[in-house]
Amino acid sequence: MAKVLLEMKNITKTFPGVKALDNVNFQVEEGEIHALVGENGAGKSTLMNVLSGIYPYGTYEGDIIYNGEVCQFQTIKDSEKKGIVIIHQELALVPQMSIGENMFLGNERGKKNAINWNETYKEADKYLKMVGLSESSHVLIKDIGTGKQQLVEIAKALAKNAKLLILDEPTSSLNETDSRALLDLMLEFKKQGMTMIIITHKLNEVVYVADKITVVRDGATIETLDKHTTEIDEARIIKGMVGREITDRFPKRENVAIGDINMEVDNWTVYHPLYTERKVVDNVSLNVRKGEVVGIYGLMGAGRTELAMSIFGRSYGSEIQGTLRIGGKEVTLKNPREAINAKIAYVTEDRKGNGLVLSNPIRVNTSLANLSGVSSRGIIDMDKEYQVAVEYKEKLKTKTPSVEQNVGNLSGGNQQKVLLAKWMFTDPDVLILDEPTRGIDVGAKYEIYCIINDLVSMGKSVIMISSELPEVIGMSDRIYIMNEGKFMGEMKASEATQENIMACIIQSGKGE
């Protein structure tokens, strides 16, 4: 019987108006990989923030017992001293500094007032080797890709002598190959005796690495599954997360006629805005028809967002070549406004960062891309704007007491709905949705899929960029597969399976 390394007993944490954790009990045995799964807002990250000291002792009820002793962490450094290291979803790296400098930030080599830089770089190189990176520790963070940055983070944790490593969504920005490499690294660490907690929503990864899986729902631990005693597969996990069997995760789309080509892109090449010799999108051709949902699946770094943004009024890219045809006619769209006028809408990947104005109400956000639609001669008709906002709130079933509510106060799923409302209000013919269900719970996802179905039933075209294979296969009529800036292939959704899509990418020869 393995020793219990960590026990979190009766943990309760409240924020104003919300109980984020409700009497949670959580145990991790030494040397195991323990996965924490749950819908968004279920409380996983909160629990880990309590453990790592980000929420200090005194701001929560209950006990943390590590290695047999009760711990009362006041800061991150307290937990790190015990060997508990957390790697956050947003990488904690300073882009202008080198790998070596970043690795020992907060953990400097030498004395407090006399940093020994030579030793810093030498040790950094040592840890880099341990995670399989061949770069020199002098390289700047901004010059390496996200996959490698994630590994630097892990090296940073190793340099802190981590005994219990917590990884929060470690593969969320990684492509399939890098994700797999990271998971294998975890298994390697496990062999060396490291204990790990992984928070992830990618259930296939959970099945691959986890020894135990704890399901969290609504701030409480629902159940813990043990690989050695229970048969674990994704369906079983989902059932625990959502509390019901999801057989139909994707609403059926019936009787939608697919018409003429709405938008077409030929030989589209986009160069990087700074490294102007680098092709970010390489000779891509695609088309989408009325009433059709076209999926673009690709690995991170494939260039899908860049492709979308370059089409949407040249919002990205230093030089763009190729032809864009709308309704058969060739057009040049020089900025987002021209794209909107050409009836194209682009729902950004990062709704909080560049999609919504969080400090403004729903009403203002809904009309933002089409203020002239609620104004005359430059003057806003407040009544009309209000009505439009209410109309979309009802149509999309946005949960909010009033459209005067600030968008920043809504949950992720409802924020995404407001974002969709904004673009639907521009009455587009083609909607490009970039990761429309990222970070949204299963229930809200379903509602958004229904909205997509409604859109295409009205004859519109939807291009859906997604990194979730089941979603791409379940919602698309056709799928384009993108890798390293190129389209690797195209297939009908009815013929697509996870295996042959991955095969399509791997067959390119490089697979990175």
Add this chain to the structure above:
Amino acid sequence: MKNANVAEVLKKNAMLIVLVLVYIYFTARTGGQMFQPLNFNALITQNAYVYILATGMLVCMLTGGNIDLSCGSFVCFMGAVGGIMMVVKGWNPIVSILLMLVVGIVYGCLLGFLIAYVNVPPWIATLAGYLAFRGWGTKLLSANSTTGSIAPLPDSFLNTFSGKVFSTGVGKMNIPCLVAGIVACVIVFVASIMSRANKVKKGYEADSLLTVLARSVIASAAIMLFAYKLGLAGGIPTALIWVVVIVLIYSFVTSKTIMGRYFYTIGGNAEATRLSGIDTKMIMFVAYLNMAVLTVITSYVVMARFQSANSTAGTNYEMDAIAACVVGGVSAYGGSGKVLGMVIGATLIGVINLGMSLTGVDANWQKVVKGIVLLAAVVFDIVASKKNATR
């Protein structure tokens, strides 16, 4: 009917309450001098520049906490330019006014270009102007006059931007002034009631009739007080008309027009605004062009009040404008703030200015007080919005 919670009312109208309290304090300290008609007049004429500059500053700050540190020095510079045109060269005042406006537009375009299209941080771009225009203006004045100031300015100019409308002597009640006050009160009442009725008709949330009436009564009382005092002081100051017109225009622009809306959303999230199809660079450009134009208008009023162009004009004006905005609830980070709030802030600054002068406070202590008021206002604003913010 909504229940009026005393605490909530206090919080929402904090600055207004502070204004009233400060006013009462100074009235008591000066033995009632603050309450005299001539001082009401002074409050307006001496601080007209704050209202006009702060209006422009408000628009800049909305876009993201951006400010214009050069406006005071630019007022001095424009004074020199105007003085040279009208007095030294003897050009027609109307032509001079238009030419000055052109100069302001040129500067505004330059500034807007640097900030919006070259991405120079605004405080640096305007810091350069703060220094350069003070030097240039002073140089122009000393090169064109033995005393360092240029006078006398043409009467037509002075009458357009200073003095009184329909003026009568001090002491006798000025009828047009009272009439104007009464008309203003009527407009306030009618507008509030109509707007409420409209909301009720459409089924939106509206304040209770009692609240609306109470607010209108209080506003009307203030208006009539002003009208009465100004009437006794000889009539409506011309500067007041300029201030009121500008404040009304910008109040409308910021709350009801598309351009006004865009200022707010850029301050809230510039990238999201850009990707919604709005030319954010153009909006920033307009904000600074607007500031320059308003600065030129300010220089007209200031020159007219001093009846000359001199090198001390504009000193510390940027400070007053920024303070007026911040005290009036404009966020130092952008994205929120109203013209009405700015007006209250500017009035508070004006009351403090006047009160300190009347109580004989040393000009240097006045500087200290203003510096502290600015800091206190920002801290208050930040703390208050932290409490309002949710997770």
Add this chain to the structure above:
Amino acid sequence: MKGIKLTDVLKKYTMVIALILVLIFFYITTGGKILYAQNINNLISQNAYVFVLAAGMLLCILTGGNIDLACGSVVCFAGGLGAVMLDRDMNVWFAVIAMLVCGTIIGIWQGFWIAYFKVPPFIATLSGMYAFRGLSNVLLQGYTVGIRNTTFLNVFGGGADCYIPDFMGSANFNTTCMVIGIGIAAIYVIVVLRNRISAKANGYEVEALPSVIVKSVIICAVVIWLFYKLANYKGIPTSLIWIALVLLVYSYITTKTTMGRYLYAVGGNEKATVLSGIDSRKVYFFAYINMGLMAGLGGILTVARATQAQPTFGQGYEMDAIAACFIGGASAYGGEGNIFGVIIGAVLMGVINQGMSIMGTDANYQKVVKGLVLLFAIIFDVMSNKKKK
């Protein structure tokens, strides 16, 4: 060995090149006077405050393009405080400490609001700029307060005779100064050599030998030339010692200490720094406390040089300090910049100040020029960052 491209060298040393060009310009327009020994000497002592204030300002700018608009007013206030104290015959060292403490306390005050209440720095320091200017006037009652204490004047470089005396007496040429200059160059070479040898012994990476030699030769040449010039006019001004001290200390802090590192980290990516367990508020606080301290020292040097305190001192000093930092390559967005750049920037500002004085330019036009210089330095910085990012 790494290959050296001419364009890379140009980019890295743009500001040095700019400095050389400006020197050439003023050399021509002043008929060579700008390089007279006396003028070089004056350049150092008249602009000592720029070096000192810019060192403090650099720390603030590193944290994210934050500045201190109040430092000029603080210089005036602290200087005035010291002058008043000396006028009342208080102990000179007590007065000196009081001035430094005064500046530091103001730094703590401003730093507190900026770091812990998140007041935007330009507003917090704009408030200070006005408040402390007002307080200076209150303190000095509008008068000029003269300073007679000779210890103070001698130590802090005021007046005409505050130089390190010549111990090897020769007429018209301060041999001590020359010897010190040669000594400094020698020490520099020895230190560089020693570091290189020990680094190699430990197996660390070292910079390519040719570039090390070139850099050392240039630096030694400049140092020796400078001290030669100084020796031709009365020797080392005492203010140079203070400048050197400040620059050395802050050079060390920014490169070798953890807090120095955190300044860069906060400016580069504050979120990442916080997630690495660092309290960013302490970092901002540290930066502004140092700025206050430097303003105090700047006050000392200013009133010592002028042998008096006037309520108008310090006006525009913050501009000079900010300009020096940006000209020296600090980024307006934080995370980049170093003491070497500050030196170049301060020297450039000094050359411009000195050059315009020699040319007899109207004081008002000098203001215009300085404003434009600042503007162009920023535009250049912003545009070159656009390409780099």
